[in-house]
Amino acid sequence: MTTGLFLGKIATRSGYHAFEYSEYPSLIRGGHNIIEVRISDEKVFSQEKKVDVLVCLNEETYILHKEEVKENGMVVIDQEKIDMTKYRNLVKKFTYVNLPFNKIIKDNGLATVMINNIALGALTYLLGAEISILKSLISEQFARKGEEIINKNIKGVQLGYESVKKSNSDGYHIKIPKTKEVIPQMYISGNEIIGLGSVAAGCKFYAAYPMTPSSALLHYLASKGEKAGMVVKHAEDEISVINMALGASWAGVRSMVGTSGGGFALMVESVSLAGITETPIVVIMGQRPGPATGMPTWTEQGDLLFVLHAGHGEFPKILLAPGDIEEAFKLTIEAFNLADIYQTPVILLGDKYLQEGHQSIEYSRIKNYEFKIDRGKLLKREELDKIKDYKRYLITDDGISPRALPGMKGSLHQVNSYEHIEDGHTTEDAQQRSKQVDKRNRKTETFLKNHTRLPVLYGDKTAPLTIISWGSMKGPVLQAMKEWNGKFNLLHFTYIWPLPQKELTEMLKGLNKTLLIENNSTAQLGQLLKMVTGIELENNKLLKYSGRPIYPEEVLEKVKEMKI
């Protein structure tokens, strides 16, 4: 995994954009692993089917991926170990570069794991990148492990570099020399930037139980907890996870949990608890293919309707689905504000594709992003002093009641999983019940008035076709658009729920032809939009549920098929 990370960072430190997509099986070690890194002088939105350079660390890689290499592409492989003559009839116009990994390792007494560094060194030469960048990446990565380890790794790099320099001095025909002015960029995964967003938002309690694809968020925050002043708790199960977070939130700290579908299923009863107790909580829900254990290390957008309906009973809920890492950062921060403002669960729908992949982003876009921490109607000491008879569930016009924290003088209240009256005491009174339901429901109306954001239209407004999609499938569609601008635009949803019926209906009615693109088998956004607007969008759809993301090539093929 570090190999892909280093390659991406070589690109960003040389002044290019990069995007990473990885595939690996649900095994601890071994199995077939691939990392695809796309590098460009323009922004890269997604992976693509065809690759320029295929580096094969073993023969299996060649067998499985040779068809993906572009014409005039390059294959780097250990021809001293692997007999390539048997593939002779398959050879297209590839350039084959012999990189004798095994011999290099043996001759220099290196550890087998150095194969990655040899490959990186070779790639650096072939792509015309500066080896000093790679060397500093290694020095930074292994800084804590000391000079000896750093030198061993650099030796591997150097050997790979020298080897291909000798055998293939021209390198690949496309190169990534360091540009004159390198704008600082971050190369960061979705999980890491969600973690960064939560730190920025002042999250002080994160609880989780490990589950792909959100485990890396737990790892990231656990490693930063002390520095960020955030308590990170790996609890005994997801039920405990969300209930600890709700306890911490009631006591007054911004709290978040992270999981995937199976873990979220266990949390669902407590999502409902957050709804009736009106306790803010942010849930990072990283989708992966289900049902049940499904395909743990692969990707899907199959949980939209599950999450939308999660929790028994009726209560307001906010669903957000970032389309890329920049949106993941901003929406994580916004999720905390919305949770505090509306005192209800806010769920961020990610997936393996977004959370585990790395993307480049200009440093300044994150550094200079301006935001406010808005804790909504959380009462300050002096505000609470002015209230004589504090009522936690005070009936208000906007549905939101002022929130005092336990332990504050004058805060006496209870939060109650039973239906309750304004001060929190249990009730089964018909009128009181209806009043509290109405109060909670009014929060949705207030949201629609104050925080609704309609889907964003990307591309040529006058294009004859509008692709409708949501969350992480933004990337593949935008990447496809680069190939074929003008033919279609993209209406992309990040605000999934609540949706404004009137404005949305008008917006959808104004569209020409539409094509629904989702990474699931039942067009869940299409179903939701039909539910809200009555408009049937499923006539044209591209759905993929093989555990793999949609590729830009598949978008283009579908558009072509539609004969626009």
Next chain:
Amino acid sequence: MNASTTSNPGFSGYFPTWCPGCGNFGIWAALKTAFSKLGYNPESFAIVYGIGCSGNMNDFLWVNSFHALHGRSLPNAIGIKIANRDLPVIVIAGDGDCYGEGGNHLIHAARGNHDITVIIHDNRVYGLTTGQVAPTAIKGFKAKSTPSGIIEVEINPVALSVSQGATFVAQGFSGDINHLVDLIVMAVEHRGFSLVNVFQPCVTFNHKTTYQWYRERIYKLSNDNHDPSDITKALNKSLELEGKIPLGVIYKNERPIYTDSLIQLKDQPLIEAKLDIDLSSFMAEFI
């Protein structure tokens, strides 16, 4: 229900809806006395209630409180304590709630030595759902869900929590309020995970373990007959389930509480930590 809520330090809420003669009354009285003895006022601490007849006490005490889901009061309490380490946190739940639905949480709360106090109303039956067996029901007990008698043996909450790392475990009886008050005060004052298992007759659905049944079996532990700091002796006492039943502090020991190990809480409780952080130092590693 007659609303007579006050915010006086008497902790009184609505008048209880429990059945006349219910053991909950004794525990209720003991809790209010214990809170007064501890010098608490209704805003100076927090109670997390489970769901059940015992959890309904949320309306009969008027204290800052969180009425949780069935089985989940312990993780709520742990979260509250981590967020505000200065706030005393007490859990009031029943045997079905804490030993059945939420059994897993009990094990892990004990392991963590979270500084919370758990008061369990142990009546060996489900009252609020009208009389099914609880995990503490004595083997063979006949109830609506086990008409031929429960096949499982009863759970042993004292042995379980002692063996899983609880640092204060006591057993009380709702029919002996004064003794129970002392146990509750000691449990709350104990720094670490404390559990008081309170035997409580259910006069409506359990005609086996009645006041009389307990009175014939209970005896009190004292320095003369028990050393609570000795875990082996404590575990031996925990095995006295039906013949003679010990009341008092069964186990007590000291070890660091969970929040002691969190350097994030060294200077201030989590709720007072500053929210705005300079992100630059977090961003550098990604360049």
